[in-house]
Amino acid sequence: MFNSPFYWDGTSNIVVSFCYSNSNASNSAATVKTDTYTGTNVAAYSYADNQSAAAVCATVTGSTGGSGGSSTSTTRARTIFNGVIATDITSTYTWEWNPGAISGDTITVNPLVTTTYEVTAFNPVTGCTSLPTQVEVTVLPLPATPTATPSTQCGEGIPTASVSGGTGTFLWYDAATGGNLVQTGGTTFAGSINTTTTWYVAEDDGTCESERAEVVATVNQPDAITATGPASICIGGDINLGVTQTGSNQTYTYTWTASPEAGSGITGSLSGGAQTITPTAAGTYTYNIAGFDAAGPCNVSDQITIVVNELPVITSATGTPEAICNGNQSVLTAESIPAPPSSFTLGTGSSATTSYQSPFYHLYGGLKDQFLIRASELTALGMTAGQITGLGLDFTSGGATYNSFSLAIAPTALTALSSSGLVNTGFTTVYSASSFTTPSATGMSVIDFNTPFIWDGTSNIVIQFCWSNNNGGGTSSHVRYTSGLAYTAHAYYRADNQSPATLCGQTSVTSTSTGRPNFMFVDGGLNLTSSLNWAWNPGGLTGSTVNVTPSVTTTYTVIATDPVTGCSSLPSTVEIEVLPLAANATASSMTTCAGDAVTLNANATGGEPLSYSWSDGTSVVNNTASFVVNPTTTTTYTVTVQDVCLNSVQSSVTVTVNPLPSASIAETGPINLCSPATQVITAVTDVANPEYQWLLNGTEIPAATSATYTVTESGMYSVRITNGDTDCPATSSTIEVNINPLPSAIVMDPVAPEICEGTGVALHAASLGSPTTGVIGTGTVSNSSTSATSPYKGWYGGHKVQF
Secondary structure, three states: OOOOOOOOOOOOOOOOOOOOOOOOOOOOOOOOEEEEEOOOEEEEEOOOOOOOOHHHOOOOOEOOOOOOOEEEEOOOOOOOOOOOOOOHHHHHHHEEEEEEEEOOOOOOOOOOOOEEEEEEEOOOOEEOOOOOOOEEEEEOOOOOEEEEEOEEEEEEEEEEEEOOOOOEEEEEEOOOOOOOOOEEEEOOOOOOOOEEEEEEEEEOOOOOOOOOEEEEEEEOOOEEEEEOOEEEEOOOEEEEEEEEEEEOOOOOEEEEEOOOOOOOOOOOOEEEEOEEEOOOEEEEEEEEEEEOOOOOEEEEEEEEEEEEEOOOOEEEEEEEEEEEEEOOOOOEEEEEOOOOOEEEEOOOOOEEEOOOOOOOOOOOOOEEOOOOOOOOOOOOOOOEEEEEEEEEEEEOOOEEEEEEEEEEEEEEEEOOOOOOOOOOOOOEEEEEEEEOOOOOOOOOEEEEEEEEEEOHHHHHEEEEEEEOOOOOOOOOOEEEEEEOOOOEEEEEEEEEEOHHHHHHOOOOOOEOOOEEEEEEEEEOOOOOOHHEEEEEOOOOEEEEEEOOOOOEEEEEEEEOOOOOOOOOOEEEEEEEEEEEEOOOOOOOOOOEEEEOOOOEOOOOOOOOOOOOOOOOOOOOOOOOOOEEEEEOOOOEEEEEEEEEOOOEEEEEEEEEOOOOOOOOOOOOOOOOEEOOOOOEEEOOOOOOOOOEEEEEEEEEEOOOOOOOOEOOOOEEEEEEEEOOOOEEEEEEOEEEEEEEOOOOOOOEEEOOOOOOOOOOOEEEEEEEOOOOOOOOOOOOOOOOOOOOOOOOOOOOOOOOOOO
C-alpha cells in the first residue's frame, strides 16, 4: 500500500518506477508474471554492483559509477492498481480554510511568512464536519530588486543602460507586470534601439523572481535620413543611390551595404551618400545606408528595396519568306521561349503488358484505369512546377480503336491507391476524343493534350484513362511497363456493355497492382511570347507577328518589352530581301551562219517562280528561260519575264545571220575512167574570198585546198567552201568518180603448142584477175626449229613433214 496516494488525471500516460540497492554484488531474485508487447519498448532499466541507492536511483542511462549498464525491453511486469473509483462529491461539501476562515474547496493565499493552513469539510445533509487536514505553505524570501542605471544616446545604437544586483539571472520585460520577456540574462540590453525604450528587469535566483526595476534608455532623435533610389531597374542599367537628411543638426558620414551582396553591385561597403552602382544579376536587393555623426555620437540608418528585373529574351526572329519580289508580302515572326519544351521518361521496365497495366486492355468492353505518380518521382526526373502538355506511352502493339476516350490528371495527397475506391475529384481533362486509335508502329508515342495540366511541383498526381466500346471485349493494345513498385500505383474498374458515361462515372475498384506503364511527360516549356509587347521598325508595327511589303531590301528590327517590368530586350533583326525583277537576254553567238544553232538565255532574277515568253517579232517561239534557235536570217528575239507578283520586264537580243556561200562542182557525175587516167574537178561558188577543202567520202583530203582537185582514186567527192569574210561554210553535193582497172594479164594455154601440119590445136586465153594471197590458220605460237611440226627441223640431217 502507498504511503502517499497518486492522483491520476484520467488522461495522462504514467511511468511506474521501482528502485533499490543492497550495495553489494548479488541478491536473491524474486519472480513475477510478465507480458510481452511486440514491437514496443514498455520497460527501461539500469543496474549496478556495490553502488548506493542514491547513485543507482539517480541513473538515467549508461553505467553507474563505472558499474553495470542500462537497456530497454518489450516485457513488462503484470501490475495490479488499487484505486478509488467513485463520484467526485467535492462540490456537495462546504469547505473552510484557516487562518482566515476562507470558504471554497480551492483558494489562493499570499502569506508573507511561512504559514500552516488547515481545511475542514462540512456535509450540509448530515450536519457533520470532517477532521481538519493541514498543509504548510513555505514562504521563500525574494531576491533583492536590481539596481537600475539609465543611459542616454543619440540615434540608433546599443544602449548602455544597465542593472546590477545579486548572482541570479536578470530577466528583461517590456512591462512593469506581466508583459513579454524580451531578454534573458545580461546586465545590459544586447539589441540596438532607435527610440527611447523602457525595460522592467527582475532577478531570478532559480526559485523566486524579485520585484522589477525600471530601466530607461533615452534616445535623442537625430536628424532622420531617407535612402533614395528607383523601385526597380532592368539588368544592365545603373542604380543611382542617394540619401536625404531631415534637418541640419548632424553632420553624417555615410556607408552603404547590400543584402544579398552577390550580384547587388556592392561588394563589402561603399562610403559616401551618392553612389552609382550596376547590379550584375537580376533579383531583389535591400540597400542599407548608415549615417554616423561623431559629435553625438549619433547613428541613424535607412534602407531601400530595389528589384533588378531580367530583360526579355528574343529567342527567334524570322521572315517567311525571307526573299520576295517587289509588291509581295513577308510575315515577320518573333518569339520568346526561354525554356523550350522538354520530355522526361518515367519507368525503365522492358516487359510488354498482358493485363490491366495497359490502359488499352480490352478483355472487357470498357476500362477506367488510374495510375499514381509521386511528386518525388517527378522531381527526380528533373521536372519542376509548370505545364505538362503531353503524355507518351511505349507501345508494343496497337492499331485498335477505343470509343469515348478521355485522359485526365488530378493532384492528390495520396501516396498509394486503394481498393476502397477510385480517385474521383480534382481531375483536369487534358485530352478527349470520340474515338482514339492506338498507333500501329511500336515505340514511344505521345498524346498531345488539348488542355495542359499545371503541376504545382509538390503534389502527387493521378493519371486516369477511361473509354468504353460498350461491348463484351475486343482487341487489346499493349505497352511496356514497370512492375513491383514499392506502393500500390494502379487501380482500375472494368465492365462489359456499359455506356461511357456509366463506366467513367464509376468509383468502385475491380482490382489494384504495383505495376504502371512507362510514361513520357512532355513539358510545354516557358513561352512568354504572348505576354510581351513587340515593336518592329521601320514601320512602327506592333505584335509578335506582322506583315510587311517592302519595295527594297529592308532590315527590320524587333524589340520585346515586358509590360510589367518595363524592361526591353536587346534588338533582333530580320532582313527581307526584295528581289528586283531583271532580265538580260543573251545569245551564245551574236553573229552566226544561216541554220547554225544559237542558245538564247533570259538571265532573269526576281521573285520566283518566274515565267518566260520569247518572241521572234512574229510569234511566240518558246516559254523557257533558255532554248536553242537555228535562224536563217538576222532576227531580234525578245523575252518577257514575269515574277510571282505579276511584275514584268522585257529584254531583247539580235542574232546577225550571215548567208552561206554557194558551193557546187562544175563536173557532173558519175565520172568513169580507166586506170591510170585521172580527172580534174572544179569548185564553183559565188563568194569573192572563198576557202576550199575537198572531201573524199566525207573525209577531208590533206592539202586539197585549191579551187580544183585532180582525182586519182575512186570515191564520192565534194567540196566545202568557206566565205573568208564571214567564216560561213557550205558543202557541195557529191559526185561519183570511178577509176576502173585495166583487164589483168592474159594467160595462154598451151603456152607454146606444137602441132603437125594439117592438125588443129585448141588455144585458151584466160584472165585470172589481180593476184592475191591467203593465210590458213590463226596460230600465234612460234615453234622452234627443233619442233617436229616445223618444216625446218634441224635435229637431223634430213626431215620430211606433210601438212
